[in-house]
Amino acid sequence: MAAVVSAELALCGPSLTACAASDAAPYEVMARATTYSIGRDSVNAGPSPAGTNCPQVTADSKACREWSALAKYDTAGWGVALAVDEIRGGAGAFAGLTSSALKDTRVSANGYFKVGESKIGAGLIRRDNDGSVATPRSDLWYLGASYPVTPQVSVDAEVLSLRFKNSSNKSTLAAARATYQLSKRTALYTTLGYIDNAGALALSVSGGGPGVNPVAGESQTGLAVGIRHSF
Numbered sequence: 001m002a003a004v005v006s007a008e009l010a011l012c013g014p015s016l017t018a019c020a021a022s023d024a025a026p027y028e029v030m031a032r033a034t035t036y037s038i039g040r041d042s043v044n045a046g047p048s049p050a051g052t053n054c055p056q057v058t059a060d061s062k063a064c065r066e067w068s069a070l071a072k073y074d075t076a077g078w079g080v081a082l083a084v085d086e087i088r089g090g091a092g093a094f095a096g097l098t099s100s101a102l103k104d105t106r107v108s109a110n111g112y113f114k115v116g117e118s119k120i121g122a123g124l125i126r127r128d129n130d131g132s133v134a135t136p137r138s139d140l141w142y143l144g145a146s147y148p149v150t151p152q153v154s155v156d157a158e159v160l161s162l163r164f165k166n167s168s169n170k171s172t173l174a175a176a177r178a179t180y181q182l183s184k185r186t187a188l189y190t191t192l193g194y195i196d197n198a199g200a201l202a203l204s205v206s207g208g209g210p211g212v213n214p215v216a217g218e219s220q221t222g223l224a225v226g227i228r229h230s231f
């Protein structure tokens with residue numbers, strides 16, 4: 001069972017009637033959202049996000065509880081956002097969260113700004129995970145940019161750095177993508193990625209599909225070429 005509450009306020013320059021009279025995006029948008037759940041799921045899918053085996057427990061009000069909150073502010077030239085998400089464990093839950101006293105908390109802060117046609121964004125995700133005894137705290141930093149070369153061609157690039165506190169475990173991922181719009185819904189794209197692992201990390205450049213993870217502490221390069229269609 002989950003409850004979701006959200007609210008959005010739009011400010012359209014000097015006059016609110018400008019919003020009603022125009023289809024253009026508002027100059028400024030502020031949004032807020034919250035969620036609360038007294039239990040996540042009762043699906044036993046093995047150690048998998050698809051089913052964490054952590055349902056509501058009547059005898060323990062904290063077990064498997066989840067809450068999150070989001071606030072963001074956007075203008076025509078820049079925007080910022082802050083989000084917090086916390087899940088608690090329970091008896092038999094996966095990922096080491098085997099007690100309601102244990103929790104996994106993420107705090108995400110990010111922002112972007114525009115320079116001409118370019119868009120540059122950066123952010124941080126701080127994680128405190130009681131389910132990991134050896135490396136409970138980690139920081140994921142990222143920086144990315146996008147630029148439309150022509151109305152049909154755009155290029156994007158991003159660098160991400162994952163670091164675990166008091167550990168040699170770390171990983172850096174760099175990726176670049178070029179996109180060619182065939183139409184409003186269809187595009188050709190190619191993406192090149194490189195990931196460098198250290199310590200016990202064996203993260204894949206392609207998201208960790210079966211059999212594609214590198215040896216712990218090693219690097220990996222990936223190339224993807226495809227066509228994308230939006231329905």
